[in-house]
Amino acid sequence: MDWSIPKFPLDTLCDQALTWLTVHLSGVTLAVAGVIANWIEVSTAALSAVPPPITIVVLAAICWRIAGIRPGIMAAAGLAFLWNLRLWVPTVETMILVTLATSAALVIGVPLGIACALSRRVWRTVGPFLDMMQTMPSFIYLIPAIPFFGLGPVSACFATIIFSMPPVIRLTALGIMQVPRELIEASEAFGSTPMQKLFKVQLPLAVPTIMAGVNQTIMLALSMVVIAAMIGAGGLGREVWRSIQRLEAGAGFEAGIAIVIVAVILDRVTQKLALRLRPTGQAAH
Amino acid sequence: MASQAEPQARTRIAVQAVSKVFSDQPQKALAMLEAGETKDVILERLGTVVGLNRVSFDVAEGEILVVMGLSGSGKSTMLRCINRLVEPSAGAIVVDGTDVTRLNQKDLLEFRRHKFGMVFQHFALFPNRTIQGNVEYGLEIQNVPKAQRAEKALAAIEVVGLKGWEAKYPNQLSGGMQQRAGLARALAVDADILLMDEAFSALDPLIRRDMQGELRQLQRKLGKTIVFVSHDLDEAIALGGRIVLMKDGAIVQIGNPEEILLAPATDYVRRFVEHIDVSSVLTAERLADRGVAVLRAGHTAAEARLAIASCQQTSWYVTDEGGRLVGRATREQVERCTGTIGAVMEAGCDRVEASATLRQAFARLAANRDGVAVVDDRGHLIGTVTHRGAARALARDTAGTAAASAEEARHGLVHPKISA
Ligand SMILES: Nc1ncnc2c1ncn2[C@@H]1O[C@H](COP(=O)(O)OP(=O)(O)O)[C@@H](O)[C@H]1O
Ligand SMILES: [Mg+2]
Numbered sequence: 001m002d003w004s005i006p007k008f009p010l011d012t013l014c015d016q017a018l019t020w021l022t023v024h025l026s027g028v029t030l031a032v033a034g035v036i037a038n039w040i041e042v043s044t045a046a047l048s049a050v051p052p053p054i055t056i057v058v059l060a061a062i063c064w065r066i067a068g069i070r071p072g073i074m075a076a077a078g079l080a081f082l083w084n085l086r087l088w089v090p091t092v093e094t095m096i097l098v099t100l101a102t103s104a105a106l107v108i109g110v111p112l113g114i115a116c117a118l119s120r121r122v123w124r125t126v127g128p129f130l131d132m133m134q135t136m137p138s139f140i141y142l143i144p145a146i147p148f149f150g151l152g153p154v155s156a157c158f159a160t161i162i163f164s165m166p167p168v169i170r171l172t173a174l175g176i177m178q179v180p181r182e183l184i185e186a187s188e189a190f191g192s193t194p195m196q197k198l199f200k201v202q203l204p205l206a207v208p209t210i211m212a213g214v215n216q217t218i219m220l221a222l223s224m225v226v227i228a229a230m231i232g233a234g235g236l237g238r239e240v241w242r243s244i245q246r247l248e249a250g251a252g253f254e255a256g257i258a259i260v261i262v263a264v265i266l267d268r269v270t271q272k273l274a275l276r277l278r279p280t281g282q283a284a285h
Numbered sequence: 286m287a288s289q290a291e292p293q294a295r296t297r298i299a300v301q302a303v304s305k306v307f308s309d310q311p312q313k314a315l316a317m318l319e320a321g322e323t324k325d326v327i328l329e330r331l332g333t334v335v336g337l338n339r340v341s342f343d344v345a346e347g348e349i350l351v352v353m354g355l356s357g358s359g360k361s362t363m364l365r366c367i368n369r370l371v372e373p374s375a376g377a378i379v380v381d382g383t384d385v386t387r388l389n390q391k392d393l394l395e396f397r398r399h400k401f402g403m404v405f406q407h408f409a410l411f412p413n414r415t416i417q418g419n420v421e422y423g424l425e426i427q428n429v430p431k432a433q434r435a436e437k438a439l440a441a442i443e444v445v446g447l448k449g450w451e452a453k454y455p456n457q458l459s460g461g462m463q464q465r466a467g468l469a470r471a472l473a474v475d476a477d478i479l480l481m482d483e484a485f486s487a488l489d490p491l492i493r494r495d496m497q498g499e500l501r502q503l504q505r506k507l508g509k510t511i512v513f514v515s516h517d518l519d520e521a522i523a524l525g526g527r528i529v530l531m532k533d534g535a536i537v538q539i540g541n542p543e544e545i546l547l548a549p550a551t552d553y554v555r556r557f558v559e560h561i562d563v564s565s566v567l568t569a570e571r572l573a574d575r576g577v578a579v580l581r582a583g584h585t586a587a588e589a590r591l592a593i594a595s596c597q598q599t600s601w602y603v604t605d606e607g608g609r610l611v612g613r614a615t616r617e618q619v620e621r622c623t624g625t626i627g628a629v630m631e632a633g634c635d636r637v638e639a640s641a642t643l644r645q646a647f648a649r650l651a652a653n654r655d656g657v658a659v660v661d662d663r664g665h666l667i668g669t670v671t672h673r674g675a676a677r678a679l680a681r682d683t684a685g686t687a688a689a690s691a692e693e694a695r696h697g698l699v700h701p702k703i704s705a
Pocket of ligand 1: 334336363
């Protein structure tokens with residue numbers, strides 16, 4: 001086809017912006033990345049050094065305390081099976097990455113969600129970004145991450161944070177906005193300050209919805225951590241990736257099953273937690 | 286009028302020409318309201334919703350004032366303007382000498398904490414707190430120490446009859462009990478003005494009636510000043526206070542139940558009240574014929590004969606020197622009399638209390654051919670209620686209603702059904 005209108009240089013503009021940012025920021029980000037990478041390495045080494053049975057028992061006990069006896073047994077069995085498949089170290093790596101990325105996503109996402117719920121303007125600004133973050137194919141985030149954080153787990157973490165944050169922002173905002181009007185009025189009528197209203201009424205009542213967001217964020221983080229193996233994230237994703245490159249269907253299936261097991265454990269535990277924290281009735285506080 | 290009997294009480298809340306327009310630019314709509322345009326016209330021309338149209342009324346110390354009207358008439362908006370959950374667009378609301386509309390944010394919070402307790406239609410209890418936790422809420426907001434908080438909350442819980450339920454969660458209680466908790470939460474902060482928005486509307490009829498009675502008792506005992514919003518005229522009457530009747534954001538009539546029933550200000554009010562049974566509202570005090578001749582027990586025969594000379598009656602009530610009703614004397618007895626009336630009269634006679642409703646007086650009327658005496662709470666004779674007087678009171682109402690119905694038929698108006 002003969003184009004008379006020149007192409008809009010979206011790619012070039014993007015590259016230029018990225019180059020500019022890299023030139024000005026990468027010094028700092030790479031330094032930070034070095035620290036984080038170091039931290040990840042040390043904690044992975046430490047956790048891998050603990051005899052797996054101990055770790056398995058501890059994790060299963062945590063699941064049992066949070067979610068009850070059945071998820072506890074399930075976690076013990078699932079993790080023991082992973083150990084048996086000789087996938088223990090990649091599993092530990094994956095769990096550390098997911099924990100790190102999810103924590104960061106929550107630390108940023110929950111306050112942002114609160115801000116969205118309390119201010120129309122923030123909501124209108126953040127909303128479109130959330131839509132974009134969620135529809136953009138996930139590995140696009142991997143490319144710009146590299147110049148800032150280098151190849152390896154930190155870039156993977158960064159991309160994972162970006163990719164997994166939208167649900168917790170969205171559902172935190174939703175949970176707060178869904179608190180019945182009469183309850184808000186009641187808290188205001190008794191003279192609550194905006195902070196008292198937030199911490200005594202809005203947030204406690206939004207907890208179940210926020211927890212649903214946390215659950216989704218964890219699931220997205222897990223899926224992204226696997227994809228991030230492409231840029232050297234390690235963990236179970238690398239096992240999958242290696243099997244693809246060597247066309248080893250069996251090994252690929254093993255790694256896939258391992259990811260499913262980790263996902264199911266994380267999902268059940270966070271869902272149970274959400275249920276336990278719902279505000280009506282017997283919830284402890 | 287009945288209201289004259291009460292001593293002039295201090296004004297606690299003065300609502301002065303308050304308007305509310307739901308718009309960022311209220312000026313135009315406010316100007317139109319000033320010019321006398323109605324809510325409908327303003328909605329049509331500007332697309333702006335008018336919540337309140339220059340509303341003024343006073344609430345006196347220790348009274349239950351009922352704000353009444355159909356759904357959408359602006360009752361909730363009015364109530365929320367008092368503690369500024371809704372910002373009035375114009376006008377002033379003076380509570381104990383302070384114009385609430387001029388308070389800054391910080392003073393407003395203080396004002397809300399200490400002046401007002403609020404009770405909501407759907408209870409608005411916090412589902413994540415126990416009953417005690419809910420009742421403590423207002424105190425917690427004020428940073429009252431924990432022990433003191435618990436003490437006050439438990440006292441309030443006991444007042445509303447929920448003792449023993451304080452550790453339960455709201456969803457473990459029936460509707461009536463939840464609203465008691467809502468009331469306790471409002472009482473716990475020691476605010477002496479209660480703002481109640483359709484507080485009993487979500488309750489079953491029987492429970493509702495109990496709660497109305499209890500609120501009256503509570504109000505008498507604790508001396509609270511109450512502004513009570515209701516869409517239900519029966520409820521307004523049962524609460525026994527003055528009524529502010531609203532329509533389209535404006536006040537149509539203010540008065541006690543009798544005044545509103547017997548002298549409706551407009552056809553709208555008349556249609557509003559027509560289903561109400563007048564006999565359960567009219568009191569013996571209002572019906573009492575005060576012009577009757579009375580004899581004193583100390584009268585001599587001559588004095589008595591002089592007093593009854595121009596009367597056609599066949600019997601008279603007799604009081605002591607203090608005006609207390611002591612008996613009844615017939616014409617025969619007076620004519621036979623040689624000493625004092627007290628010696629010949631028939632001692633003791635049937636009576637009704639001034640505060641009794643006509644409905645309560647019916648039985649006594651049925652038992653007495655010549656009507657029945659009305660006495661105040663110290664036994665002083667006020668007057669008599671006769672069969673004719675009672676019938677006339679009922680007939681007057683019916684006549685009014687009949688006229689209104691005819692009017693309504695001519696204009697093809699729809700009967701306003703009162704609903705939430
Ligand atoms: N926040 C609001 N925004 C716009 N209109 C409102 C708002 N709140 C109330 N209104 C309108 O104001 C009028 C009075 O409402 P309200 O005070 O709730 O009536 P009531 O309590 O008597 O049923 C209604 O026409 C309603 O639609
Ligand atoms: Mg209302």
